[in-house]
Amino acid sequence: MDQSDATASVRGERKAPATIYDIARHTGFSPSTVSRALNKPGRLNATTERRIRDAAEELGYRINPMARALPTGKTGTLGLVVSDITNPVYFDLVRGAEHIASEADSTLIFADSQESARLERSIAERLQTSVDGLLLVGSRLGDQDIRELSSVKPLVVVNRLVDGVPAVVPDVAPGIEAALGALRERGHRRIAYLAGPEASWMNTLRWQTLFDLAVSWGLSIVEIKSTEPTRAGGAEAFQRIVAADVTAVFAYNDLIALGLLRASRDRGVAVPESLSIVGFDDIFGADLPTPALSSIRSPLGELGERATRRLLTEIDGAPAEAGAALPTRFIDRESIAAVRS
Amino acid sequence: MDQSDATASVRGERKAPATIYDIARHTGFSPSTVSRALNKPGRLNATTERRIRDAAEELGYRINPMARALPTGKTGTLGLVVSDITNPVYFDLVRGAEHIASEADSTLIFADSQESARLERSIAERLQTSVDGLLLVGSRLGDQDIRELSSVKPLVVVNRLVDGVPAVVPDVAPGIEAALGALRERGHRRIAYLAGPEASWMNTLRWQTLFDLAVSWGLSIVEIKSTEPTRAGGAEAFQRIVAADVTAVFAYNDLIALGLLRASRDRGVAVPESLSIVGFDDIFGADLPTPALSSIRSPLGELGERATRRLLTEIDGAPAEAGAALPTRFIDRESIAAVRS
C-alpha cells in the first residue's frame, strides 16, 4: 500500500538549503573566507574558523558537490558500472571497491547496464561527467568504445584487457589447472566447456586457457554453446552436454553450472557419479545445492581493491605500480568425482 | 595482474570536453542559442538548429549535468540507497526501479550503506545534493533522521513506514496467513519466529503480524533472537531453535532460513520431517538446497516500480495516487511437512 496522506505534512515545506552566502551573511565574513574555513582547516584565524563552522552547523549547511565540481573539476565520487547489478558475482568486488574508495574519502556510486551494450555506453557517458573516474566491470562494450571513454576521463576496466586502457584481471590459470588436475587424477579424459557470451572477454580467456591446458595434457576437450549465462541457459544445454558424451564439464560461470546441475538431477543423471561439474566464480549460493558446486574462485575482493586503487592513481596522474598476480583457486566441493569404470 | 604499461598511450592526452561555448564559436551563434538548440528542439530556426546539432556531434559534445543542475536545480538522476547492495533481496526491486526511472528518462544510481546507519546518513546527505530524489530501502535510520532527509528533498522509503514521509510497503499478511495456514493444516501447533535486526521495521512488522495471527488461531508462538540476518546468524540459532521444542520456524529472511536449514542437516535434524522452515523474500538461491526453501515472497518488482513512480510524482509536486495493496504470497517448496505423530 502507499502511504499517501501522511505525506502532506512534508510537501512543499522544503526550505532552500543553506549556501556559503547564508553563512557569510550570518557571520559577517566574506564567502571566500567561509569557503576557506570549511575546506582548509588551520589556514585561518582559529576563532573565525570556529565561528564559521558553528554557523554552518547551525544553519545545517551541506556543501553542494556539483557547485564545487564546476570550478575544481573534482566531484569526489567514483562510478562503478556493472553489466548486471543483479548478478551475485560482483558482491565481493563491490565490497573491495567500497573499501578503497572510503579510505580515499570518495563516494562510490553504482550504475547498472542491464547486460545492454547500448545502455552501458550511454550510462557511462552520462556518469563520466559527474565522477572523477569510472570502473567498468564485465563490460559488454567494444574495445574502441572503451578506449573512447577512457580518453575523456580516468577509467579502469575489470575482468578484461583492452589495449591502451588500464585494466585489472585475475590470473585464471592456477584455478583452472587445479580443477583440471583434480579431474584428470580422477580418470576424466573427455571434458566439455559450456561457454558464456561470445562478447565476453572473460569467456574467451577461460576457454582458451582451459583448451590449451587440456590439449597439452592430452585430454580431449570440446566447447559447447549456451544460450545465456544464467541458470536457464545451463539447464537448456543439458541435452547437448549429454550428447557430447563427456564425463566432466566446466561451465563459464556458476549460474550456468547451477542450471546444469539441477537439470541433470531432474533428468536422472547423477552428479557427480555420472557427470562432474565445475563452475566459475564461486558465487553466493554455490554451496547450497546437493551436491555443492565445485567452483573456480577469483580473488574478487582484491580485484575490486586493486582496480579502485589503480583508478585513484590514474586520477592523480601518478604512475601505476605493477601489482602481483591475482590468482584464481579451485574450491573443490562435491560436484566432481572419479569417473565410473 | 595489472596492465600498467599499456596505459601510457592514454595518460595525459585527455582533451578538455567540448562546451556550448566551443559550439558557439564553431557555428557563430551565441551560447544561449546553442543551449536552446540542444534542449528545446523545434523552438528555433530549423536550419540553425541543424547546424548547431551537427557541430555538437562533430565536437563530441556532451552536456555537463552538474553545470546544468546549478541553474535548474534538476539533475535528471534518482538515487537508490540500499542497506546492503550485496543482499540478493533487492534484485527485483532494483529492476523495477530501473524500469520506471528509464521510462522517465532519469538515470538511476545506487549507493550502499553497508548496514551502517552512520554511513547511510552521510551517503544519503551527500547524494541528496546530486539527485532529484532519493529512494531509501530497508533503511537502518531512525524515524527522525529520515524525516529530516525528507525535508530537504523528495524521498520515499521502501519496506518501512515513517510518519510524514511517503512510503511504499508490501502487505505481509496474505503470505504469512497462507504459510501459517499450511503449517496448521499439517498439524503444527508450536511455532517459532527467528527474528531479524531489532532496528528493522520490517522485522517488527513480520513478527507482529505472525504473532497476532498465531494467537488468534490458538497456536503457540515464540520469538527467538538471532545474532545477525545472515546464513551464519541462522546457523548460530540452531541450538536455541531445538531447545525451544517447536515443530516449525519462520525466519526473518531467507538468509537466516538457509543457515538454519544447513545447520539442521549438518546436526542430523531432518528438514522438513523433524522441523519445518519457512523464510521470507524468496531470494536468489532459495530453491537451490535440498529441501528447497519454502518462502514468503514480496512483490519486490512492483514495490520498486511503485516507489519510483511515487518519487517522481513527489518531485513534480503532483498529488500522490493511492495504490492498490501489494500482497505477499507463500511459495511452498519442500521445507515444510506434516508434523510427525
Next chain:
DNA sequence: CTGAAAGCGCTTACAG
C-alpha cells in the same frame, strides 16, 4: 588573515 573578483558550464527571463 581576509576580501573582491573572475570563472567553472549551463539556463532563462528580458530585449530586440
Next chain:
DNA sequence: CTGAAAGCGCTTACAG
C-alpha cells in the same frame, strides 16, 4: 528567431 546579461554555489589566484 536570436543575443546580452545575470545568476546557480562554489573556489582560487590576486591584492591588501
